[in-house]
Amino acid sequence: MSDSGQQREPYYADTAPGYEHFDDHEPAEAVGSYLVGLGLATLLTVVSFFISGTTLVWGPSIPVALIVLAIAQMGVHLVFFLNITTGPDNVNNIMALAFGVLIVLLLLAGSLWIMANLNHNMMPMDQIMRMQR
Amino acid sequence: MSAFEAAAEHGRELPDRRYTPERAASGLVSKRVIVGYGFWIFLLSDIVMFSAFFAAYAVLVDATAGGPSGRELFNLRNVAIETACLLLSSFTCGLASIGARTHRGSWFYGAMAATCILGVAFLFIEVREFASMVTQGAGPTRSAFLSAFFTLVGCHGLHVTAGLLWLLTMMAQVFAKGYRADILRRVLCFGLFWHTLDIIWVAIFTVVYLMGAGR
Numbered sequence: 240m241s242d243s244g245q246q247r248e249p250y251y252a253d254t255a256p257g258y259e260h261f262d263d264h265e266p267a268e269a270v271g272s273y274l275v276g277l278g279l280a281t282l283l284t285v286v287s288f289f290i291s292g293t294t295l296v297w298g299p300s301i302p303v304a305l306i307v308l309a310i311a312q313m314g315v316h317l318v319f320f321l322n323i324t325t326g327p328d329n330v331n332n333i334m335a336l337a338f339g340v341l342i343v344l345l346l347l348a349g350s351l352w353i354m355a356n357l358n359h360n361m362m363p364m365d366q367i368m369r370m371q372r
Numbered sequence: 373m374s375a376f377e378a379a380a381e382h383g384r385e386l387p388d389r390r391y392t393p394e395r396a397a398s399g400l401v402s403k404r405v406i407v408g409y410g411f412w413i414f415l416l417s418d419i420v421m422f423s424a425f426f427a428a429y430a431v432l433v434d435a436t437a438g439g440p441s442g443r444e445l446f447n448l449r450n451v452a453i454e455t456a457c458l459l460l461s462s463f464t465c466g467l468a469s470i471g472a473r474t475h476r477g478s479w480f481y482g483a484m485a486a487t488c489i490l491g492v493a494f495l496f497i498e499v500r501e502f503a504s505m506v507t508q509g510a511g512p513t514r515s516a517f518l519s520a521f522f523t524l525v526g527c528h529g530l531h532v533t534a535g536l537l538w539l540l541t542m543m544a545q546v547f548a549k550g551y552r553a554d555i556l557r558r559v560l561c562f563g564l565f566w567h568t569l570d571i572i573w574v575a576i577f578t579v580v581y582l583m584g585a586g587r
Contacts, residue, residue: 266470266474269466269470270467270470273463273466273467273470274463276463276466277459277460277462277463280459280462281459284455284459284574284577287577287578287582288448288452288455288582291448291582291583291585291586292448292585292586301586302583302586305578305582305583306578306579308578309574309575309578309579312574313571313574313575316462316567316570316571316574317571320462320463320466320567320570321564321567321568321571328401328405331409332408332409332412335409335412335413335416336412336416338416339416339417339419339420342420342423343419343420343423346420346423346424346427347423347426347427347430350427350428350430350431351427351430351431354431
């Protein structure tokens with residue numbers, strides 16, 4: 240038993256306590272990935288700022304375009320900066336992200352929907368004032 | 373009846389479920405992955421909190437109570453500089469994490485210092501913007517719109533402040549304790565935190581500033 244206990248130690252030392260060798264990509268490759276991310280994010284940001292002030296596109300489409308650009312940029316950040324990928328050791332991260340996105344969407348869409356409905360159904364302000372008198 | 377019992381009944385060979393170090397080693401994930409996962413859960417809960425502030429802002433954005441609207445208040449040139457600062461700092465933070473993993477002090481300290489300077493520049497511009505709004509009489513007490521604005525953007529600013537303190541702590545810890553595994557995991561978490569702040573800023577500059585200025 241003492242023998243196997245001694246054997247067990249090196250395994251734990253290698254994996255569980257989180258001793259890391261540099262097992263990622265080469266540094267140059269990793270820098271390249273960050274550079275690609277920076278380039279894409281800059282491009283999307285510049286387009287966002289440009290499109291918000293332009294009269295070249297149809298006005299009501301601008302907010303939609305801005306939201307699409309923002310979501311694209313968040314995706315770029317997730318992939319190139321946070322390194323959330325579809326790799327096998329990332330399944331849990333992806334599941335958590337999917338759940339987070341679900342909650343965020345429910346919260347945003349639910350709030351906006353309910354409040355728009357309440358606004359729509361609310362008595363005009365002057366009538367409320369008259370009733371309180 | 374479990375699969376285990378079924379196998380026993382049919383006299384098949386039982387799967388070997390004894391504990392062995394080899395098995396334990398192959399079943400365990402490295403602590404870096406586990407720590408990263410746990411911190412990612414925290415970051416997602418932080419994002420959910422921000423989404424509540426975003427929902428409040430979106431609901432209250434027209435409730436200006438006769439006060440100034442975003443169109444009159446926002447200066448997009450400042451916002452562009454802030455965005456550039458935060459995006460570049462996200463990049464240098466990535467460089468710092470590579471420097472930490474490869475144990476290169478000059479990379480790590482240089483990139484962390486650059487991240488710190490860019491973060492401070494961002495905060496400086498933001499505080500100046502807030503101060504000028506308050507002196508114009510457009511403080512958080514002016515209207516529901518401004519309350520929601522200061523809560524949302526101010527909460528992000530507080531996160532950046534906390535991130536800067538954490539950044540300096542990490543530089544000091546690496547300096548004092550070296551590239552130990554536990555210190556490297558903290559650097560990893562700091563990197564995730566800083567990148568997430570940039571993601572939230574993307575939502576802020578889009579929803580609050582760009583859509584507000586065009587309104």
